[in-house]
Amino acid sequence: MTIFQDAVNVRKASNVTTNRKEMKVEGNIKGISLNGNDCIIKPQVSLSSYTSYRVGGPAEWFVAPRSLESLEASVQYAKERDLSITVLGAGSNLLIGDSGIPGLVIATRHMRHSNYDCDTGRVTFAAGESIPALASAVAERGWEGFEWAIGIPGTIGGAVVMNAGAHNSCIADILVSVEVLRPDGSLQTMTCEELNYTYRTSVLQGSDLIVTQATLQLQPGADPEVVTARTKQHKKHRLATQPYHLPSCGSVFRNPKPHSAGRLIEEAGLKGFKIGQAQVAELHANFIVNCGGATANDIFNLIHHVQHQVQERWSIGLHPEVKMLGEFQAA
Ligand SMILES: Cc1cc2nc3c(=O)[nH]c(=O)nc-3n(C[C@H](O)[C@H](O)[C@H](O)COP(=O)(O)OP(=O)(O)OC[C@H]3O[C@@H](n4cnc5c(N)ncnc54)[C@H](O)[C@@H]3O)c2cc1C
Numbered sequence: 273m274t275i276f277q278d279a280v281n282v283r284k285a286s287n288v289t290t291n292r293k294e295m296k297v298e299g300n301i302k303g304i305s306l307n308g309n310d311c312i313i314k315p316q317v318s319l320s321s322y323t324s325y326r327v328g329g330p331a332e333w334f335v336a337p338r339s340l341e342s343l344e345a346s347v348q349y350a351k352e353r354d355l356s357i358t359v360l361g362a363g364s365n366l367l368i369g370d371s372g373i374p375g376l377v378i379a380t381r382h383m384r385h386s387n388y389d390c391d392t393g394r395v396t397f398a399a400g401e402s403i404p405a406l407a408s409a410v411a412e413r414g415w416e417g418f419e420w421a422i423g424i425p426g427t428i429g430g431a432v433v434m435n436a437g438a439h440n441s442c443i444a445d446i447l448v449s450v451e452v453l454r455p456d457g458s459l460q461t462m463t464c465e466e467l468n469y470t471y472r473t474s475v476l477q478g479s480d481l482i483v484t485q486a487t488l489q490l491q492p493g494a495d496p497e498v499v500t501a502r503t504k505q506h507k508k509h510r511l512a513t514q515p516y517h518l519p520s521c522g523s524v525f526r527n528p529k530p531h532s533a534g535r536l537i538e539e540a541g542l543k544g545f546k547i548g549q550a551q552v553a554e555l556h557a558n559f560i561v562n563c564g565g566a567t568a569n570d571i572f573n574l575i576h577h578v579q580h581q582v583q584e585r586w587s588i589g590l591h592p593e594v595k596m597l598g599e600f601q602a603a
Pocket residue numbers: 324358359360361362363364365366380399423424425426427428429430431432433434435436437438477478481482483484515516520521522523595
């Protein structure tokens with residue numbers, strides 16, 4: 273059954289019927305299959321391979337659904353067991369604590385589909401679609417408007433939540449609407465205006481809404497070679513100016529406008545400063561990189577050190593752009 277409500281366009285999700293099966297290895301639960309092999313909830317999954325920092329402890333329970341139905345089943349499973357839900361996209365803007373995350377962690381990175389409307393120039397991408405892959409794909413079609421996004425190693429879901437941006441453009445400039453799954457299992461379409469976008473923020477941050485797909489407005493009909501060349505140029509610039517060769521989360525701090533966080537950190541003499549294996553990048557001071565074997569606590573303590581030094585030197589407070597999840601121990 274589908275119900276549309278005028279004001280908020282709430283669509284009730286189809287009733288979720290799941291075929292649950294527990295898989296055991298020597299008495300321990302190895303996984304719980306909700307919708308066949310498409311959706312297996314696993315216990316104690318290390319999250320370090322699900323974040324671009326390559327740090328983070330285990331999820332108490334973890335699932336990476338491939339379809340909306342599997343996502344709905346996962347949410348329903350958590351609800352029935354009173355498990356908290358944490359959503360990850362590509363984990364490229366996350367610092368997850370070394371002791372991990374309780375409850376169910378849902379990674380949306382495998383939710384993939386795209387639908388191009390050549391008449392309107394609108395394209396709908398599932399939450400798990402990868403931003404760099406999409407930027408290349410739309411350029412190869414000769415669609416303009418997404419060239420700037422090539423260097424952002426996240427998913428559509430994460431980009432919509434974070435209002436990701438680069439080269440003076442951001443998601444808010446091109447977003448038409450998003451579809452979100454609400455905790456009660458209903459699907460809701462929200463317009464760009466309803467997301468209250470400002471610099472790297474949206475109403476979705478800290479909410480319990482899960483982005484399932486987003487519709488963007490692009491401009492078809494350009495020369496694919498020209499759009500591809502522009503996209504590649506953006507990528508080249510990023511590779512030359514930012515440390516893509518080491519694990520990081522991109523820029524750690526928001527720019528305290530009119531200042532640049534990177535410039536303040538650099539002028540405070542912090543380039544190259546290390547705590548454990550976490551280091552303020554030599555190439556770009558607003559990046560903290562994992563030099564190999566850093567813990568989440570190393571990164572956490574380096575973030576605090578940088579904040580403290582910049583506050584002392586410039587009397588300016590730096591606010592993290594990276595989202596921190598779990599527990600951290602201050603040094
Ligand atoms: C090398 C590098 C360069 C970067 N450059 C840029 C840049 O130029 N500009 C920029 O803006 N960012 C940049 N980033 C940061 C990051 O890529 C973006 O913030 C990106 O949008 C995060 O997407 P994600 O899928 O990885 O989200 P995640 O990091 O997994 O999650 C970010 C937040 O979104 C939430 N979330 C993710 N998916 C969903 C969903 N489907 N539904 C609900 N909530 C969800 C998470 O709970 C979390 O709160 C960079 C990162 C790296 C590592």
